[in-house]
């Protein structure tokens with residue numbers, strides 16, 4: 001399995017540190033607001049990477065922090081008259097809620113910066129002892145980039161190049177403009193913790209590094225985040241690990257491309273800034289996932305509502321195909337000998353899985369993986385249309401299960417039933433009114449209504465047929481006529 005390593009700029013064979021196990025860490029959000037769809041792109045990409053590693057049989061341990069102490073949180077607290085802890089708590093809960101709506105799996109470990117102060121202070125003390133960090137009179141502690149001969153190893157830039165190319169803040173207390181704060185002295189009214197260097201709070205880069213060391217051990221297999229984190233955040237993380245524990249922080253560094261909206265950088269001032277919540281309030285999570293996974297995780301992602309509208313139809317095609325297969329399986333008679341068409345679809349099922357893995361093994365090419373899923377959709381649709389009611393139960397079920405299995409790796413949920421279990425209860429009343437049905441099962445009522453509609457049509461009794469269709473429509477369902485008969489599905 002090949003994975004692109006941002007540090008070496010090459011695709012490399014994934015070689016887990018412990019056979020069969022992967023330890024991975026993805027930098028979590030700074031919790032001062034709802035996350036935006038750019039953040040969501042990154043979290044989704046790593047969700048699918050993790051799911052695929054699990055699908056391949058790896059035992060994955062996934063850690064993600066919550067940055068719950070930061071200038072942005074403090075500013076937001078001051079603006080809104082709350083404490084920083086209140087802002088962080090509320091936004092952490094909102095983040096977790098939106099991740100659940102988006103279908104992103106919970107991390108195995110979710111440390112919060114404010115609960116890890118001790119581990120960070122231990123690391124800072126060690127760095128001071130080893131001569132690569134220094135406290136200054138104001139109470140800050142800085143990491144000395146000049147003391148670290150490897151500094152720049154991740155981003156591939158030397159300090160000289162950086163100095164020539166970048167504007168950096170001037171600070172008299174720093175020995176080098178690229179030195180970064182490991183510990184920040186407390187300002188009045190800010191959250192702070194006691195420390196050997198005075199009251200203060202940890203720097204952002206310190207947080208992830210100390211948590212990785214504490215919860216996963218160094219090095220880990222995979223460290224991820226958006227490409228904007230390579231410098232300085234990840235550069236600084238790896239520098240600290242190297243200097244504190246003589247270990248690289250991660251064997252493989254993975255970075256996602258930035259999400260753009262309508263071809264432009266997303267920003268509040270351009271008016272093209274969207275939170276994940278507002279998008280999920282309007283569109284199904286699986287459609288948003290599908291759109292994002294159509295682009296390789298390293299490439300910039302072009303988001304637009306126009307594309308999202310288009311993708312809703314693509315998602316529906318996948319869902320309908322799986323439903324049709326299960327429906328055909330439930331209604332077809334017991335299998336006899338498999339015919340040529342059955343065998344051909346059987347082959348397509350195996351090919352789709354092989355091709356899916358081939359694509360995903362190539363640095364998690366989700367676009368290629370989706371193409372493999374959709375080639376099975378096309379083959380299955382052709383099979384269903386040609387076979388009419390002479391389908392093989394076993395082959396239909398196997399095709400539906402394969403679609404469900406592969407979609408699940410993408411985090412896209414396909415129902416494992418033909419859909420009868422989530423029919424609205426209103427069908428029972430409608431069947432009573434229109435066809436004298438006396439039972440209480442929505443699934444039975446659906447059958448009764450479709451049979452009654454069929455009969456009315458056969459008798460050219462259009463008024464009754466239309467009344468049944470309209471009644472069904474009012475319940476949020478549509479009647480679909482297929483070669484193998486009529487049935488119901490949900491309006492999208």
Ligand code: AMP
Nearest residue numbers: 029030038039041042225226257258259
């Ligand atoms: P932050 O809360 O700003 O640290 O961001 C959380 C995660 O989202 C980080 O991994 C960022 O790299 C990532 N991120 C931020 N903006 C974007 C964007 N426009 N596209 C993709 N990922 C992003």
Ligand code: ZN
Nearest residue numbers: 027028208233
């Ligand atoms: Zn981090």
